[in-house]
Amino acid sequence: MSGLLAPGALPPITLDELLERAALQTRVDRKYVLPRADAARMLATLAPETRVLEIDGARGAVYESVYFDTDDLLSYRMAALGRRRRFKLRTRSYLDSGDAFLELKTKGARSVTVKERLAYEIEHRDELTPAGIAYAAPPLVELGLDDPQLLQPTLVTRYVRETLYLPGSGSRATVDTELGWEAAAGEQLALPDLAIVETKSAGAASELDRLLWRSGHRPARVSKFGTGLAALRPDLPSHKWNRVLRRHFAHAA
Known part of the structure; x- marks a missing residue:
């Protein structure tokens, strides 16, 4: 795949090993939006022990x-207005492998975020099937959406993701481009x-966070x-x- 930002010399890591070393069920997520060229420069300075997720080569x-x-x-309005009780429902498809999931993220009165997902048929990724509606309905009704069948496909996002294991902090990071x-x-x-970089650590800043901060x-x-x-x-x-929006999206194509 062309256009990847992580240096090719970095060693690979398998998905099983990544989950074993950095499952991070309880974690701190930090997101950064920066020019693609800046992200490439940051990744080029990572320690050579940094590893890159590799699946089927x-x-x-x-x-x-x-x-x-x-x-x-x-x-959208629940999120934009900062409502304590809100939801996000999407299908996520991995176009290379053909896998897909219906993912529901909810936040309740105690501001606890719960993310669940259901295996989905990729050919139905742009619709809510009866099984999908049945799966999502109970928590959505609890949040005030009386009829989940009112939900329609609203926005599609596509991007290329690279995933890194950062051994210095035992954390991981994702880099989204295209x-x-x-x-x-x-x-x-x-x-x-543009690139969106997200670090996922147990709490303390990772080595990639510190590189980004210094820049x-x-x-x-x-x-x-x-x-x-x-x-x-x-x-x-x-x-x-x-x-x-003002800094990075104002002159988008």
Whole structure:
């Protein structure tokens, strides 16, 4: 796969080994939005012991997510307005392997985030099947969505993801590039010169966090669903993501 940012000389790690070394069920996530060229420079300075996830000989994976929302964008507005009780429902497809899942992320009154997923048929990734609705309905009804059948495909995101194991901190990181969005009405957005880096550690900053900080990059509020839809729909409330929108999305293609 062309265009990957992690140096090819870094040794590989298998998925099983990555999960064994850095499962991180309880973790601190930090997201950064930066020019693709800056991300490449950061990765080039990582310790040579850093390892790159490799599956079937490939070091990058093409992801596609289809987000579902109501006509009045209930899920989006819950996130944009910072509601304590909110949800996000999407299919996530791994286009290289053909695997797909229906993923539901909910946040309840105690601000505890719960993420669950159901194996899904990839050919149905842009729709909610009866099995998908039955799976998602109970927690959605509890959050106030009386009829989950009102949910429709609203936004599609696509990107290439590289995953790193950072041995100095026992943490991991993902690097997403070739970022693209497409709304249900046909609006499209592409950010080929941008990267979203996410570090996942047990708490303390990882070596990649420190590299980013030394170069002037700080964690940012960004959501592929929320920020992407806000960029495509300037009429929507977007204060939560305005800083990232102004800095990185204003001149998008």
